[in-house]
Amino acid sequence: MTLKLNSTFFYPHCPDIQDLAVHLYALRNTRLTRLYSSLSDLGGRHNMFLNPTFYNLTHLDIVDLPGRKPRWNQWDVLARLPKLSHLSLYDLHIAKDCLIHCKGLKVLIFLRVDDERLVGMIYDSMLELRDDWINSVNGRFDFWMTAELFSIARKG
Numbered sequence: 001m002t003l004k005l006n007s008t009f010f011y012p013h014c015p016d017i018q019d020l021a022v023h024l025y026a027l028r029n030t031r032l033t034r035l036y037s038s039l040s041d042l043g044g045r046h047n048m049f050l051n052p053t054f055y056n057l058t059h060l061d062i063v064d065l066p067g068r069k070p071r072w073n074q075w076d077v078l079a080r081l082p083k084l085s086h087l088s089l090y091d092l093h094i095a096k097d098c099l100i101h102c103k104g105l106k107v108l109i110f111l112r113v114d115d116e117r118l119v120g121m122i123y124d125s126m127l128e129l130r131d132d133w134i135n136s137v138n139g140r141f142d143f144w145m146t147a148e149l150f151s152i153a154r155k156g
Contacts, residue, residue: 033083034059049077059086072097079103116154119147 016031033056049057060081070091078084079101087102088109089095095110102108112118121143123129136142 031056033057034061036061037063047077049081054081056083057081058083060084060088062087062089064090070094072101076101116151119150121147 030053032053035054035057037060048054060078070093072094075094075097078087078098081102083104084102085104085106086109087098087105087107088111089098090111092110095108098105098108110120112120123132132143136144
């Protein structure tokens, strides 16, 4: 069963809502701190996030972004959410841009397909990446070997 609510229905009865999963258009006049939402119903109206409803948003879980290949210039509004500290999304390019532009982020969760072959790696610097390449050239333990071990371990 699907229940669709609009803000005139639930807000007068629950003015202190902080955690909610709902279509974004139903959120007028709320003071959310956490939001789990599909953004596919926004179309091209990404600036909706500049509405005071989202001023206190600290945690944002985006389960999908509209469009086949979202671009940062469509989502740069995320960097203007003053209290956003926790973000999860699935698009790698937007995730990378968020790390660059969303200065208040403490945590960014990149959601991925559950496949044991997919291994994510983080390097602290390009120097560390270069050293790994040198290890590879010299036949020593490198990121390919590390990734393969992780993949094998996940297959369990």
